Amino acid sequence: MNIHEYQAKQIFAKYGVPTPKGLMAESVDQAVKNAEILGGPIWVVKAQIHAGGRGLGGGVKLARSIEEVEKLSREILGMTLVTHQTGPEGKLVQKLYIEDGADIKDELYLGVVLDRAREMPVIMASTEGGMAIEDVAHDSPEKIIKVAVDPAIGFQGFHGRELVFGLGITDPSEQKKFIDFASKLYKLYMENDAEMIEINPLVKTGSGEFLALDGKMGFDDSALGRHPDIEAMRDISEEDADEREAGKYGLSYVSLDGEIGCMVNGAGLAMGTMDTINYMGGTPANFLDVGGKANAETVAKGFEIILKNPKVKAIFVNIFGGIVRCDRIANGILEATKLVDVHVPVIVRLDGTNAPEAAEILRNANIANVIAATDLADGAAKAVAAAKQAK
Amino acid sequence: MSILVNKDTKVIVQGFTGKEGSFHAEQCLAYGTKIVGGVTPNKGGTEHLGQPVFNTVKDAVATTGATVSMIFVPPVFVADAVMEAADAGIELAVIITEGAPVRDMQAAKAYAMKHGMKTIGPNCPGIITAEECKIGIMPGMIFKKGNVGLISKSGTLTYEGANQVCREGFGISTAVGIGGDPIIGLSYKQLLPMFEADPETHAIVMIGEIGGDLEIQAAAYIKEHITKPVVAFIAGQTAPKGKRMGHAGAIVSGGAGTAAEKMAALEAAGVKVVVSPAEIGKAIAEVLAKK
Numbered sequence: 001m002n003i004h005e006y007q008a009k010q011i012f013a014k015y016g017v018p019t020p021k022g023l024m025a026e027s028v029d030q031a032v033k034n035a036e037i038l039g040g041p042i043w044v045v046k047a048q049i050h051a052g053g054r055g056l057g058g059g060v061k062l063a064r065s066i067e068e069v070e071k072l073s074r075e076i077l078g079m080t081l082v083t084h085q086t087g088p089e090g091k092l093v094q095k096l097y098i099e100d101g102a103d104i105k106d107e108l109y110l111g112v113v114l115d116r117a118r119e120m121p122v123i124m125a126s127t128e129g130g131m132a133i134e135d136v137a138h139d140s141p142e143k144i145i146k147v148a149v150d151p152a153i154g155f156q157g158f159h160g161r162e163l164v165f166g167l168g169i170t171d172p173s174e175q176k177k178f179i180d181f182a183s184k185l186y187k188l189y190m191e192n193d194a195e196m197i198e199i200n201p202l203v204k205t206g207s208g209e210f211l212a213l214d215g216k217m218g219f220d221d222s223a224l225g226r227h228p229d230i231e232a233m234r235d236i237s238e239e240d241a242d243e244r245e246a247g248k249y250g251l252s253y254v255s256l257d258g259e260i261g262c263m264v265n266g267a268g269l270a271m272g273t274m275d276t277i278n279y280m281g282g283t284p285a286n287f288l289d290v291g292g293k294a295n296a297e298t299v300a301k302g303f304e305i306i307l308k309n310p311k312v313k314a315i316f317v318n319i320f321g322g323i324v325r326c327d328r329i330a331n332g333i334l335e336a337t338k339l340v341d342v343h344v345p346v347i348v349r350l351d352g353t354n355a356p357e358a359a360e361i362l363r364n365a366n367i368a369n370v371i372a373a374t375d376l377a378d379g380a381a382k383a384v385a386a387a388k389q390a391k
Numbered sequence: 392m393s394i395l396v397n398k399d400t401k402v403i404v405q406g407f408t409g410k411e412g413s414f415h416a417e418q419c420l421a422y423g424t425k426i427v428g429g430v431t432p433n434k435g436g437t438e439h440l441g442q443p444v445f446n447t448v449k450d451a452v453a454t455t456g457a458t459v460s461m462i463f464v465p466p467v468f469v470a471d472a473v474m475e476a477a478d479a480g481i482e483l484a485v486i487i488t489e490g491a492p493v494r495d496m497q498a499a500k501a502y503a504m505k506h507g508m509k510t511i512g513p514n515c516p517g518i519i520t521a522e523e524c525k526i527g528i529m530p531g532m533i534f535k536k537g538n539v540g541l542i543s544k545s546g547t548l549t550y551e552g553a554n555q556v557c558r559e560g561f562g563i564s565t566a567v568g569i570g571g572d573p574i575i576g577l578s579y580k581q582l583l584p585m586f587e588a589d590p591e592t593h594a595i596v597m598i599g600e601i602g603g604d605l606e607i608q609a610a611a612y613i614k615e616h617i618t619k620p621v622v623a624f625i626a627g628q629t630a631p632k633g634k635r636m637g638h639a640g641a642i643v644s645g646g647a648g649t650a651a652e653k654m655a656a657l658e659a660a661g662v663k664v665v666v667s668p669a670e671i672g673k674a675i676a677e678v679l680a681k682k
Contacts, residue, residue, distance in 0.1 A: 085633070116603040116640070119497055119574050134645045151494070152501060193494050222466060222639065223492035252637045256629070267571065267637025268545020268600055271626035272668040275650075278629045279667045287630070289637040320547045320554070322516075322530035352550060353530050376551065377669035 001219045004048040006097040007233045008197075008215030015188040017181060019212045022099030024048065031073035034098040035066055042101025045072040047093040050238040052200075052216065053083030053132070059093065062101060069098065084132070094237060102211055107201035108167065109133055110182065112189040114196075115148055121189060122148045123182060125163050129201035155186045174208050181210050192230060193223030242305050249301045250291050258283025259387045261306035261315040261344075263299065265290050265324070273318045276376060282384035285312045294319065294329055300336035307342065313390040316383035317348045318376060326350040326358035334365050345369045345386040349379035392591040393520035393565045394540065394582070395483060395509075396459060400524050403451045403481075404429040405472045406463035406488075408439050415463065415487070415528050416440055422525040427455040448479035458482045461517065461526050469513055470495035477506040485526045486512035486576070493639070496574045503576070510576030514638070516546035516568035527568065537562015539675055540586035542579055543598035544571040544638070545626060548668055552596050552624075555672025561679065564592040571600060571638030579609035587617050594620045594679050596671060597662070601627035602640045602648045610656035620678035621662045624671055625650040 006024040013019060023034035035043050047059030054060050059081045063069040073096055082090035107129030115122035125145045128136045136143055145166035147159050160179030169175050181202075189197055198216040205211060224231045236244065246253035252267065256274070260282050264270035267289045274284035286306060290298050299317075306312055319329050329350060337346070346369055350358040362372050371386070373379030396402075402419070406412040407429020417440055420426050428443045428451050435446030445451040448460065460476045462469065462484055469491035476484045484503065491513045503510050511518055517527015521534040533550055535557045543549040549568050556563060567582055569575050579597060586592045595617070599606040606625060613621055628650040630636050632643045643649050654664045665674050 114493060114573055116573050117608070119500065137645065150501075151497060190494065193492055195493070220493050222490045223494065225467065226492075254631070254634050254636060256631065264547075266545055266547025267641060268543070268598065268626045269547035269551055269668070271600060271630055271636055271641070272545075272548055272551070272624065274629045275626060276667040276669055284629055287636055320550045322528070322547070322550055351554065352533065375669065377667070380667075380669070
């Protein structure tokens with residue numbers, strides 16, 4: 001789960017990580033009031049959406065008067081912001097963050113993520129703040145300092161020294177402030193089961209203070225149960241409605257832009273099914289893992305979500321029944337076709353436990369647009385052919 | 392021969408009397424797995440599925456001599472269960488539970504390694520030595536005995552791969568579902584040398600997916616140390632970047648961990664890489680015919 005910048009900064013403040021003063025607004029009036037409370041003389045009006053690259057997309061602007069705050073708020077609130085992370089459809093701006101302008105001397109980067117290879121959190125820092133870190137990693141990887149912290153010992157002095165010397169911070173009082181900043185960030189990463197934190201830029205002010213000018217945080221979904229305060233920060237308007245609806249039924253769904261709807265059990269087989277469709281000359285319309293408990297209700301829900309997409313020309317149901325018996329799934333599919341109007345060909349491949357019985361059930365039901373397949377390759381080929389025919 | 396587990400392996404179940412634990416322990420017993428007991432706190436001294444129940448793993452190990460534990464406890468108790476098993480001298484913990492927090496697994500795995508305990512999973516189907524010992528939730532009947540070893544991040548692709556291998560007239564020595572979480576126990580790099588050393592295994596199927604770099608590490612290892620033929624499939628060639636595909640670890644982040652880079656690394660290491668899981672069986676038939 002991801003949160004907004006203003007929410008990340010609330011968490012930062014709780015841990016004593018310095019940020020500029022700021023207030024969230026959901027209307028232009030509120031934005032103006034916030035600006036008056038903050039007092040100026042310079043404000044930053046920032047679009048709050050769950051995506052990076054807001055500045056380049058025109059969602060972050062500087063205001064030098066209250067009138068300008070009002071004008072910019074009116075422009076940004078309600079705009080559809082397109083950045084390199086939103087996709088071409090962009091994201092609607094529903095919240096603003098009005099923040100004190102900062103006296104920026106240097107722009108740095110600081111983040112914490114899980115290093116999967118080392119199996120511990122790694123603090124990443126760079127002097128190249130304000131740029132996309134992916135680009136820095138690609139063009140000049142030597143400019144990223146990585147310090148892995150073993151949670152068994154926590155953040156130690158040497159971790160801090162590696163960071164400040166790596167960044168070329170030489171003033172002892174600045175060194176102390178930066179190390180304190182990084183150690184607090186590590187602490188809040190661990191204590192909140194964060195998946196990633198990114199501060200880009202982290203600025204050094206003219207007076208040698210370090211401030212988190214931006215703040216991005218993502219959390220481990222599996223750990224949200226023990227962080228009700230974080231769960232309460234969830235903004236469902238930032239999430240894909242279909243993915244969310246699917247999640248309620250234990251389905252894992254990701255929409256893609258092809259023509260063949262996929263319904264599969266297991267994440268790996270679901271990806272493998274998409275890959276096979278692609279290999280055979282078709283295009284997958286979605287990733288959908290129905291999980292280990294596929295039944296009539298979940299299959300019906302799956303059909304419903306897949307068919308919301310008008311591009312879908314055929315559906316490939318690919319189930320390898322293990323503990324779940326195929327005959328039960330076959331009956332589930334039949335029931336589901338009664339619950340939902342399935343108007344495109346459905347190619348069904350059921351393999352594994354009780355597969356012959358399942359084939360028999362489908363044959364006897366003799367539904368016009370349900371086509372049986374013998375294995376993965378056969379099913380994918382039939383689905384690709386059906387989608388082509390529908391054109 | 393086989394790897395890690397066989398017909399003599401003594402297994403206990405943590406979370407023995409729960410719904411999932413009971414159901415799958417019963418299936419494992421029916422398969423022939425030597426499940427010698429289980430652990431459920433406050434139910435020690437009772438019997439379940441004809442086997443003794445203990446309050447602690449220490450008690451269970453002391454009485455039964457079990458060396459492997461199959462873990463079915465709820466997600467937030469997984470780390471505790473793994474560390475208890477390690478502390479009690481269990482040699483291998485097979486963690487089936489899905490949804491354990493990453494921070495918990497980090498600590499639990501580090502502790503397990505310190506105690507010399509191997510782990511498989513979490514969020515995996517388990518391990519099976521065909522026709523001898525099934526420790527997990529996979530459908531036993533598709534795994535016919537044979538000379539192909541299988542390592543997979545995905546449960547259903549394990550079944551798909553094993554099924555194809557068997558339909559081609561071959562069989563499975565041992566299949567290990569390693570799970571698709573960001574932090575997992577035994578991975579390709581630790582399992583490949585076990586299959587290399589196992590005289591019964593003549594070829595290896597390796598099924599990976601997007602996210603992380605375990606497959607890249609495996610490719611480097613194969614290039615240097617593996618002489619047996621390896622067939623690989625990497626799921627998620629058509630997955631969009633930055634989207635999590637079902638498994639917690641299956642995500643291309645910052646452009647790293649793509650299927651394309653993993654496939655290229657494996658190919659460069661001499662692995663036969665197939666672009667669709669539908670080709671796994673045929674590819675195994677090819678590499679074994681060449682031998």
